[in-house]
Amino acid sequence: xxxxxxxxxxxxxxxRIWADSGVFNAEINDAKPKFYQLEMLPYPSGNLxxxxxxxxxxxDALAWxxxxxxxxxxxxxxxxxxGQPAEDAAIKRGVIPRQWTEENIDSMRGQMERMGFSYDxxxxxxxxxxxxxxxDQWFFLKMYEMGLAYKRMTQVNWCETDQATLxxxxxxGGICWRCGNPVTKKKLEQWFLKTTAYADQLIDDMAVIEGxxxxxxxxxxxxxIGRSRGAYVDFTVAxxxxxxxxxxxxxxxxxxxxxxxxxxxxxVEHPLIREKLEILPANVVGRIDEIIKDNLKAxxxxxxxxxxxxxxxxxxxxxxxxxxxxVWVGNYVMMEYGTGAVMSVPAHDERDHEFxxxxxxxxxxxxxxxxxxxxxxxxxxxxxxxxxxxxxxIDSGQWSGRSSEDAKNEMAEHAAANGFGEAxxxxxxxxxxxxxxxxxxxxxxxxxxxxxxxxxxxxxxxxIELPETAPFSGPGQSPLERVPEFFKTNCPKxxxxxxxxxDTMDTxxxxxxxxxxxxxxxxxxxxxDPATAAYWTPVDQYIxxxxxxxxxxxxxxxxxxxxxxxxxxxxxxxxxxxxxxxMVVGETFFDDASGKRVYHQPASxxxxxxxxxxxxxxxxxxxxxxxxxxxxxxxxxxxxxxxDELAEIDGADASRLFVMFxxxxxxxxxxxxxxxxxxxxxxxxxxxxxxxxxxxxAIPLTAADVKPEIPSTNARKLRRKTHxxx
RNA sequence: GCCGAGGUGGCGAAAUUGGCAGACGCACUAGACUUAGGAUCUAGCGUCGAAAGACGUGCGAGUUCGAGUCUCGCCCUCGGCACCA
Numbered sequence: 001x002x003x004x005x006x007x008x009x010x011x012x013x014x015x016r017i018w019a020d021s022g023v024f025n026a027e028i029n030d031a032k033p034k035f036y037q038l039e040m041l042p043y044p045s046g047n048l049x050x051x052x053x054x055x056x057x058x059x060d061a062l063a064w065x066x067x068x069x070x071x072x073x074x075x076x077x078x079x080x081x082x083g084q085p086a087e088d089a090a091i092k093r094g095v096i097p098r099q100w101t102e103e104n105i106d107s108m109r110g111q112m113e114r115m116g117f118s119y120d121x122x123x124x125x126x127x128x129x130x131x132x133x134x135x136d137q138w139f140f141l142k143m144y145e146m147g148l149a150y151k152r153m154t155q156v157n158w159c160e161t162d163q164a165t166l167x168x169x170x171x172x173g174g175i176c177w178r179c180g181n182p183v184t185k186k187k188l189e190q191w192f193l194k195t196t197a198y199a200d201q202l203i204d205d206m207a208v209i210e211g212x213x214x215x216x217x218x219x220x221x222x223x224x225i226g227r228s229r230g231a232y233v234d235f236t237v238a239x240x241x242x243x244x245x246x247x248x249x250x251x252x253x254x255x256x257x258x259x260x261x262x263x264x265x266x267x268v269e270h271p272l273i274r275e276k277l278e279i280l281p282a283n284v285v286g287r288i289d290e291i292i293k294d295n296l297k298a299x300x301x302x303x304x305x306x307x308x309x310x311x312x313x314x315x316x317x318x319x320x321x322x323x324x325x326x327v328w329v330g331n332y333v334m335m336e337y338g339t340g341a342v343m344s345v346p347a348h349d350e351r352d353h354e355f356x357x358x359x360x361x362x363x364x365x366x367x368x369x370x371x372x373x374x375x376x377x378x379x380x381x382x383x384x385x386x387x388x389x390x391x392x393x394i395d396s397g398q399w400s401g402r403s404s405e406d407a408k409n410e411m412a413e414h415a416a417a418n419g420f421g422e423a424x425x426x427x428x429x430x431x432x433x434x435x436x437x438x439x440x441x442x443x444x445x446x447x448x449x450x451x452x453x454x455x456x457x458x459x460x461x462x463x464i465e466l467p468e469t470a471p472f473s474g475p476g477q478s479p480l481e482r483v484p485e486f487f488k489t490n491c492p493k494x495x496x497x498x499x500x501x502x503d504t505m506d507t508x509x510x511x512x513x514x515x516x517x518x519x520x521x522x523x524x525x526x527x528x529d530p531a532t533a534a535y536w537t538p539v540d541q542y543i544x545x546x547x548x549x550x551x552x553x554x555x556x557x558x559x560x561x562x563x564x565x566x567x568x569x570x571x572x573x574x575x576x577x578x579x580x581x582x583m584v585v586g587e588t589f590f591d592d593a594s595g596k597r598v599y600h601q602p603a604s605x606x607x608x609x610x611x612x613x614x615x616x617x618x619x620x621x622x623x624x625x626x627x628x629x630x631x632x633x634x635x636x637x638x639x640x641x642x643x644d645e646l647a648e649i650d651g652a653d654a655s656r657l658f659v660m661f662x663x664x665x666x667x668x669x670x671x672x673x674x675x676x677x678x679x680x681x682x683x684x685x686x687x688x689x690x691x692x693x694x695x696x697x698a699i700p701l702t703a704a705d706v707k708p709e710i711p712s713t714n715a716r717k718l719r720r721k722t723h724x725x726x
Numbered sequence: 727g728c729c730g731a732g733g734u735g736g737c738g739a740a741a742u743u744g745g746c747a748g749a750c751g752c753a754c755u756a757g758a759c760u761u762a763g764g765a766u767c768u769a770g771c772g773u774c775g776a777a778a779g780a781c782g783u784g785c786g787a788g789u790u791c792g793a794g795u796c797u798c799g800c801c802c803u804c805g806g807c808a809c810c811a
Binding site: 667 | 727729750751
């Protein structure tokens with residue numbers, strides 16, 4: 001044993017022993033309780049960053065802990081290796097995506113091993129290998145059979161910069177999640193997975209996992225799914241041609257306020273408007289065009305959108321009161337939510353109130369507080385703000401005097417009984433559009449035949465393999481459309497000539513079920529053997545970034561429910577506990593004049609810190625004044641620490657110890673060079689201590705040695721020290 | 727605007743049920759050992775005070791023998807959603 005601690009020597013020795021003995025290889029063992037420790041799989045960019053180290057160090061610590069506590073631990077690793085960067089590299093440098101990806105994986109795997117993480121490397125999965133994506137396709141076909149995969153013409157979110165379609169989640173806020181540029185709309189035929197079929201379950205089952213998940217993730221999922229209970233009500237369009245009754249269906253959560261409706265307001269894209277465009281007066285059509293243009297402009301500049309609208313001249317009958325109401329087009333009504341039409345009740349909805357005031361529409365109060373007097377109720381048209389609270393109905397025909405709660409139920413029933421509405425639940429969640437006009441993804445196993453139409457591939461023909469490469473130039477079109485060897489095929493049904501679907505699947509498909517594959521990575525018949533998976537799953541602890549709080553985690557939960565309905569698993573929720581780690585951020589310096597980043601190295605930047613350790617003045621090597629900021633740590637930003645370098649100088653264990661110790665895992669971690677020393681010194685201290693006493697430590701200590709009743713003061717001290725240490 | 731989380735030393739932070747606030751680490755101060763080691767060891771390190779002691783967990787009230795923790799009101803920070811009908 002060396003007197004001094006040489007991190008590299010010690011780490012290499014043990015890493016070799018672990019690898020040779022396969023101690024981290026997990027096998028089913030019914031004698032032991034299992035523990036499935038999972039960290040989110042990385043995209044193989046080619047280099048490991050400190051965020052990875054933090055994530056995998058946390059998982060590894062827990063895996064070790066559980067092993068030492070007698071659990072049979074499954075701790076696997078894999079690669080989210082489909083996706084756009086490989087294609088970008090192919091375009092820029094003419095490399096083959098598969099080769100580029102595999103090389104990145106190789107180099108990252110080396111870095112991971114150098115960190116000494118305790119994975120069962122035999123179970124590695126690679127999203128881009130046919131062996132894996134065969135089952136993406138398998139699942140797709142199953143979902144097609146179940147009616148959960150379907151195709152429709154749709155307006156898609158389109159990112160001009162990335163030349164790609166985006167899911168609603170990926171285009172949240174009108175901004176591309178990858179490049180941050182504005183998202184536009186485009187019409188395309190797209191494949192969808194019916195996530196909305198599970199919307200209720202996705203909300204209700206959260207009760208099962210709530211205790212084990214961070215509150216903010218649960219909340220964000222609830223918000224994202226956005227369940228809202230209310231009712232549909234059909235307003236009959238007045239004066240419509242006799243050939244057929246035209247109805248406008250609105251969705252409302254406050255049917256109890258329907259006697260206070262002063263208008264029906266529809267979205268600019270509403271079918272009623274589209275169909276009636278020719279018969280609308282020219283000035284109305286002109287105004288609608290203006291509203292559309294203003295909205296687009298405001299959205300582009302991220303400006304607040306002022307309420308705007310126009311009376312179309314169309315009239316609709318309130319089926320409850322029989323009143324004839326004007327139909328307005330309003331820019332605040334969205335086609336994507338509910339039915340794209342609302343009843344406007346200005347006395348009890350803030351948005352409708354604002355709209356009514358702006359356009360001088362009547363405001364009529366129909367709900368008052370339960371303790372309101374006659375005179376309160378009479379002070380009717382002087383309402384200066386909407387009151388959204390529940391109360392007691394007035395001026396509402398037969399429901400006058402009923403409470404809002406009772407009226408909501410009774411009025412929905414009344415509408416259903418009379419055929420002009422029904423109780424309804426709507427969701428913000430949309431079906432998941434998975435078609436991508438991209439090369440580097442799993443091909444969608446569908447064939448188009450002139451004779452038979454849309455035909456699913458047969459299970460026996462899976463995997464439908466990607467060609468080695470494709471011509472990558474040309475915007476907005478799948479590269480596979482230019483590979484006849486790929487798309488020319490025969491119909492699985494009639495065997496006549498047919499054309500293969502050339503779109504590939506969203507990469508979020510790969511990460512929706514990969515953690516099940518780890519349990520049975522070599523299965524060629526099924527995604528995994530249900531009995532084997534039943535031993536290991538669900539995942540006991542999942543760790544990853546909270547940037548996946550909605551997309552990945554909703555998709556994976558959805559997929560699990562589908563697998564349950566397929567009989568592959570018996571539970572509803574895949575992740576018992578979830579831990580979301582905070583970002584690793586670094587101190588960055590900017591050139592005061594140009595605003596450009598300056599490479600952050602102690603040699604090139606001198607920073608003066610005040611008493612609180614905050615940087616006050618920083619100067620570059622050439623004397624330039626610098627501005628200080630904190631940003632996500634990365635190599636390209638120049639504020640990053642390379643884990644390889646760190647492991648080389650300080651040792652992998654010291655690096656890991658530091659990232660775990662510096663801050664609670666869910667907090668942001670500001671990287672600070674001096675902190676790592678604590679980790680180094682701690683290990684050195686342990687080493688010295690063991691070195692000093694290693695002969696004595698070789699003698700086993702028994703419980704009797706540390707009993708307090710032993711009069712020896714040394715024993716008492718030892719016991720005290722033991723407990724202090726614990 | 728709505729919703730969620732939080733506010734404790736110079737810094738990162740502990741404090742599981744209401745029971746010694748600030749564990750542990752970093753930084754800092756003094757001393758010891760020596761010397762070139764990324765040192766190490768010992769002691770100190772919330773504020774005021776020479777000390778005794780007093781005060782102290784964003785602010786203000788309250789409950790309690792006792793409050794960082796519970797209740798009410800307010801302020802601030804971070805995050806999410808944002809015309810969701």
